[in-house]
Amino acid sequence: MRDAVGKALVELGENDKDMVVVTADVARSTRTIWFAERFPERFVNVGIGEQDLVDFAAGLALAGKRPWAAAFAMFMMRAWEQIRNTIDRMKLDVKLLATHSGFSDHGDGASHQSLEDIALMRVLHNMIVVVPADALEAYKAVIHLHEQVRGPAYLRIGRDYSPRITELETPFILGQANVLEDGEDVTLIGAGPILYHVLEAARILRERGIRAAVIDMHTIKPIDRSTVVKYAQKTGFVVTVEEHYPRGGLGGAVAEVLVEEYPTRMLLIGARGYGHSARSVEDLYRAHGLTAESIAKRVEEWLRGAKR
DSSP states (O other), X not given: OHHHHHHHHHHHHHHOTTEEEEESXXXXXXXXXXXXXXXXXXXXXXXXXXXXXXXXXXXXXXXXXXXXXXXXXXXXXXXXXXXXXXXXXXXXXXXXXXXXXXXXXXXXXXXXXXXXXXXXHHTSTTOEEEOOSXXXXXXXXXXXXXXHOOSOEEEEOOXXXXXXOOOTTSOOBTXXXXXXXXXXXXXXXXXXXXXXXXXXXXXXXXXXXXXXXXXXXXXXXXOOHHHHHHHHHHXXXXXXXXXXXXXXXXXXXXXXXXXXXXXOEEEEEOOOSOOXXXXXXXXXXXXXXXXXXXXXXXXXXXXXXHTX
């Protein structure tokens, strides 16, 4: 994901002389170093100071530039007040690139694992929130957000773990979910790399006689309300799975739609608490019940109880 985003930023920089990339001393980790090497005059490292990062980017936007501000997701949240009072309140054209989200920074422990950022960004009135499923979708999201969106946006990606989910021809349309698998018994909605495990869980469920639809909800805000309602009506049961707390995250966003438009039985699967230092992302998925087998088991047991 980081590589895909870094390449997309360089490509955009070739054609947009007003594009500026700003980072908080994590250029190599976020792959914005590639932009710095190609366009040193349009790259700024503010040092370890995310509040400065956000306010500097806001100033660039007010001056007519088109900045991308990059930092680890967890530490980007240090600047939430600045994001709210400058970028979002004034609806500035600043794109926030948040890397190492969820459990992806597995080796550095809970202090670096961001499980609250979707909720914090989603609550802001003007902020778009995008969570790509894999490297291809991340690349497409960067291009789309820069070329098609004038205003604030939050792009959440992981570190390295990024199993292939989408294809070159898979569309990326902001606010329009992609249905990856169709089904009639239950709807599984995911976002980010965890979607790979959701797809595997759907295959396990199919072997057990349960036909699950799988939806890639890459845009958390604005959420695709029509697809959520359509599949709630079709299957009668909706499950959300995310590398984040369900409270305020994808689960909360889907629940808000359904409580207003089509109340439906829901199961919200996500982080069970803070993470810890681990050897791999998969170790943390196992600890939090986010493997394909764990997801399938929970869905099967929940459906069995819900239908009694």
